[in-house]
Amino acid sequence: MKRFEPVIGQDVGEVPVRLLFTQDEAGVLVDQAQEPMVMTVPHLILRELIAFLVLTWILVMVSLLWDAPLEAIANPSQTPNPSKAPWYFLGLQELLHYYPPLIAGIVLPGLAVLALVIIPYFEINIRRPPLFDEKRGKRLAALWVTIIGACVAMSLPAEVMPWVLVIPTLLGGLVITGSALGLGVLARLQDRSLAFWLMSWFILELTVLTIVGTFFRGPFWMLTLPWIEGIY
Amino acid sequence: MSSFPKKKRPGFAKRVWRSIVRHGAPNTNRNRSLAVFTNLFLHIHPVKVRRRAMRFRATYYLGGLTAATFFLLVVSGAFLMIYYRPDPLRAYGDMKDLQYVVWMGRFLRNLHRWAAHTMVLLAFLHLCRVFFAAAYKPPREFNWVIGVVLMGLTLLLSYTGYLLPWDQLAFWGVSVGTNIISAMPAGGDMVKLLLLGGTGVGGNALIRFYVLHCFILPAVLTVGIALHIWRFRKDGGVCLPPYEGPDQQATTASKGGSP
Numbered sequence: 001m002k003r004f005e006p007v008i009g010q011d012v013g014e015v016p017v018r019l020l021f022t023q024d025e026a027g028v029l030v031d032q033a034q035e036p037m038v039m040t041v042p043h044l045i046l047r048e049l050i051a052f053l054v055l056t057w058i059l060v061m062v063s064l065l066w067d068a069p070l071e072a073i074a075n076p077s078q079t080p081n082p083s084k085a086p087w088y089f090l091g092l093q094e095l096l097h098y099y100p101p102l103i104a105g106i107v108l109p110g111l112a113v114l115a116l117v118i119i120p121y122f123e124i125n126i127r128r129p130p131l132f133d134e135k136r137g138k139r140l141a142a143l144w145v146t147i148i149g150a151c152v153a154m155s156l157p158a159e160v161m162p163w164v165l166v167i168p169t170l171l172g173g174l175v176i177t178g179s180a181l182g183l184g185v186l187a188r189l190q191d192r193s194l195a196f197w198l199m200s201w202f203i204l205e206l207t208v209l210t211i212v213g214t215f216f217r218g219p220f221w222m223l224t225l226p227w228i229e230g231i232y
Numbered sequence: 233m234s235s236f237p238k239k240k241r242p243g244f245a246k247r248v249w250r251s252i253v254r255h256g257a258p259n260t261n262r263n264r265s266l267a268v269f270t271n272l273f274l275h276i277h278p279v280k281v282r283r284r285a286m287r288f289r290a291t292y293y294l295g296g297l298t299a300a301t302f303f304l305l306v307v308s309g310a311f312l313m314i315y316y317r318p319d320p321l322r323a324y325g326d327m328k329d330l331q332y333v334v335w336m337g338r339f340l341r342n343l344h345r346w347a348a349h350t351m352v353l354l355a356f357l358h359l360c361r362v363f364f365a366a367a368y369k370p371p372r373e374f375n376w377v378i379g380v381v382l383m384g385l386t387l388l389l390s391y392t393g394y395l396l397p398w399d400q401l402a403f404w405g406v407s408v409g410t411n412i413i414s415a416m417p418a419g420g421d422m423v424k425l426l427l428l429g430g431t432g433v434g435g436n437a438l439i440r441f442y443v444l445h446c447f448i449l450p451a452v453l454t455v456g457i458a459l460h461i462w463r464f465r466k467d468g469g470v471c472l473p474p475y476e477g478p479d480q481q482a483t484t485a486s487k488g489g490s491p
């Protein structure tokens with residue numbers, strides 16, 4: 001009696017599960033090249049030690065050369081302008097400049113964390129098919145509809161036009177299009193999947209927001225140029 | 233009357249040493265194996281590792297370096313705790329003492345501060361490395377989730393430490409952050425009240441942040457990192473494309489798994 005109908009396919013997107021049928025209690029012989037192994041002591045331990053020493057050395061040198069900031073004593077009646085959170089939250093603070101606190105402070109970060117947590121439960125294939133493997137024209141059209149849609153969606157609830165979000169999104173779209181068409185160095189990214197592009201976009205936006213918030217914002221959260229006015 | 237040939241008894245020093253370290257010098261593979269699995273700290277490693285997994289470009293050592301930074305922070309933090317008192321009347325003065333009076337105080341504080349920033353950065357770079365190597369896919373998916381939690385804990389740890397110097401930077405940086413929390417539609421104000429022990433940043437907030445920063449979060453993070461590294465081993469170590477013989481070029485994402 002057949003309980004399984006084996007399907008054979010090359011496309012991991014369509015045939016994601018690999019099954020191996022063996023006879024009961026038969027050993028499985030897998031033809032496999034022997035991976036070279038080394039002893040943890042000394043090979044790995046030595047490398048770890050070196051990495052640790054290099055890290056420590058760098059941090060010690062930095063600590064000898066640059067002092068950690070210490071400003072005047074805390075004074076609740078004297079609000080500095082601008083008041084900035086630590087740098088790793090300045091992306092968030094930059095978002096707060098554009099959107100009401102509920103969106104910028106709760107909804108967007110919440111969605112980002114949720115997306116990060118569920119990534120591995122959706123992306124189960126060992127290898128995703130490249131985004132533009134087939135139906136290139138259609139998918140490029142869909143890409144630009146999505147990008148324009150995203151830019152509109154980002155602008156509508158905003159109180160100030162969020163160029164800092166829109167411009168990298170548009171540039172990202174150009175890069176993806178370039179890679180799909182195989183232009184120049186971008187051709188090397190031709191085999192990348194949708195997940196790759198989404199994550200790259202997320203990292204790009206986070207980086208741009210953080211850099212703008214850290215270096216390009218001054219009193220009243222106005223744009224400043226760090227090489228002219230310094231860093232606030 | 234015959235007697236067995238006498239074997240010389242090891243000397244006293246040797247016997248004491250053997251009572252602590254039970255294996256001989258690591259000059260045979262047996263002793264090298266024993267060195268790993270008779271040692272509480274080394275036995276997070278397997279006895280043997282794949283040569284490819286050890287290469288710098290396989291992981292950039294980012295996870296290990298993040299853990300190393302955490303270790304440096306615990307050590308330098310313990311020294312700082314000796315001088316620092318979490319009281320609005322004293323905290324700032326203690327920081328000044330650390331900078332101008334305490335021997336090596338300024339260096340300790342600098343080291344702790346720069347290492348903290350570095351840890352946030354390294355943990356994030358590690359997250360990116362893991363993603364682009366597609367190392368989050370089954371069977372490693374839950375370790376990725378643990379990783380996301382570790383990232384959050386790292387941010388919280390850094391953030392709670394930010395208040396402790398009790399200078400303008402600390403006070404207003406934390407005020408900005410906690411105001412965001414109160415925008416949460418349900419229970420935002422309650423979370424803020426719980427965290428600050430009041431409506432604004434004051435003495436209660438300082439002691440709460442101190443306890444979180446010096447005890448609760450490091451303890452949770454220590455357990456979390458141990459769990460993370462343990463699962464990393466159980467899930468099969470560094471995620472690499474299948475081995476195809478000594479001439480194999482790629483450890484890059486595009487050849488093996490890709491995100």
Ligand code: HEM
Nearest residue numbers: 291295296298299355359367376379380382383469470471
């Ligand atoms: C406190 C922060 C963290 C520490 C100390 C840490 C430590 C480590 C270490 C030592 C490894 C071994 C391999 C390597 O170095 O890459 C590792 C692997 C891994 N980490 Fe982390 N990690 C941290 C945060 C994260 C974050 C934020 C993520 C992702 C959200 C993550 C996900 C993973 C995954 C999936 C692996 C397995 C990678 C593979 O098999 O190639 N970790 N971690």
